[in-house]
Amino acid sequence: MNETTILAEALAFHGHRCWASAAGVRLGLAAMEALGVPRAGAKQLHAVIETGEHHGGTCFGDGIQFTTGCTFGKGNIEKTGEGKFAVTLVDKAANRAVRVAYRPTLQPQIKASAFMQKRAAGVPPTQIPEDEQMEVVTLIWDAPAEQIMTVGPVQPREWSEPEEVVRFLVCPGCGELVAEPYARVAEGEIVCAACSGYPR
Ligand SMILES: [Zn+2]
Ligand SMILES: [Zn+2]
Numbered sequence: 001m002n003e004t005t006i007l008a009e010a011l012a013f014h015g016h017r018c019w020a021s022a023a024g025v026r027l028g029l030a031a032m033e034a035l036g037v038p039r040a041g042a043k044q045l046h047a048v049i050e051t052g053e054h055h056g057g058t059c060f061g062d063g064i065q066f067t068t069g070c071t072f073g074k075g076n077i078e079k080t081g082e083g084k085f086a087v088t089l090v091d092k093a094a095n096r097a098v099r100v101a102y103r104p105t106l107q108p109q110i111k112a113s114a115f116m117q118k119r120a121a122g123v124p125p126t127q128i129p130e131d132e133q134m135e136v137v138t139l140i141w142d143a144p145a146e147q148i149m150t151v152g153p154v155q156p157r158e159w160s161e162p163e164e165v166v167r168f169l170v171c172p173g174c175g176e177l178v179a180e181p182y183a184r185v186a187e188g189e190i191v192c193a194a195c196s197g198y199p200r
Contacts, residue, residue, distance in 0.1 A: 024063020
């Protein structure tokens, strides 16, 4: 997949076009290039992103998920909740990591864009015309790397993988599938947490 295709597919996955998801794509690709690793099809990589909750630009995380293959579903991504736009990508097998941070050089242009003016006024991104969405994406996409990111040194980072339990049981209470470590014993039966009646 070439980089333009990656951007198009990442934005399609994300649901709209915005500067933060595009920045996530570029920083994700840069982190992989620094480590010399491909996208994680399984859990070869682990990403730590520094965005938080309920603030502008959290879309950054979708660009990171799409490019690196570190996803919520695989469980190989975490958020530090600092409200910042940086990723630390860990190459588990090699016990090395790199931190790539967004550089806000273009923020005056982004803030002045029609897209961000409307976002600041509370317009949802999907209700902003496509050409205005693309204007901020293009700003990020066409910028020289050094203008929009700082790639830190590749450094040692010890990794020990927690054991993955690949066993499930069908709860006799509700008939639904539950991963074994989450099952409970209630009145002599092995059930899911919801059916146990215990506080969660
Ligand atoms: Zn977005
Ligand atoms: Zn149940």
